[in-house]
Amino acid sequence: MFLMTQVWAFMLMQEGGAIGFDLMSMWNQMGFMARAIVIILFIMSAWSIGIMIDRLIAYNAARTQSRQFAPAVAGALREGKLEEAIKIADRYKKSHLAKVVVAGLQEFHAHRSSSEIPGEEIEASKRALERAEAIVHAELKRGVSALATIGSTAPFVGLLGTVVGIINAFKGISSEKSTGLGAVAGGISEALVTTALGLFVAIPAVMVFNYFSSRTEAFDVEMGNSSSELIDYFLKRSQRANAGK
DSSP: OHHHHHHHHTOOEETTEEOOOOHHHHHHHSOHHHHHHHHHHHHHHHHHHHHHHHHHHHHHHHHHHHHHHHHHHHHHHHTTOHHHHHHHHHHOTTOHHHHHHHHHHHHHHHHHHOTTSOSOHHHHHHHHHHHHHHHHHHHHTTTHHHHHHHHHHHHHHHHHHHHHHHHHHHHHHHHHTOOSHHHHHHHHHHHHHHHHHHHHHHHHHHHHHHHHHHHHHHHHHHHHHHHHHHHHHHHHHHHHHHHTO
């Protein structure tokens, strides 16, 4: 909830001196609609922070394990040990590269070791790699679209609170028959708080969404390159096998 605490520190400076606000007093002065909007924004903030933490852990694990996986599987493939390469890939469950490569290896190995499986082994392996890439891409993107939704809607939720606060300000003028600051202070404070909350929820969500999108694109490129290299390996292996017959 670090983002939320910044809102209260941001509160008004008046006549050159900083004036602290009693948060409980402000909360008690808020109407039902303003309270509901603040609660919704807090929920959106908690949700976005949860997604950020989850994706950061997943992306860092994928990057770390992929760096360990790539040289290990490359060594096994250079020696022509398909089964060993599959076992290596199975050990790196969180690696995006391992998830894709193991699908292609298993499909190619299944066609090579069994005459009962119909179809051309290279094309079948290519389709398996494409399916694995789509699945892993969806896994990497899980929850990221929610950040875009939060980033685009939070300012409007805060704006709704602004409208409610202004309405309450006019109600204060009407009930007190006065146009002084005291008549509108409560409504204006609601408007400022909800607007600030909306912005403080939206800005980090949009920034992190763009960051995660760029990382996902980088993962997609890595998976595409690995698939191409694996298909080239399968072609060379098939050509050598056919030449030896």
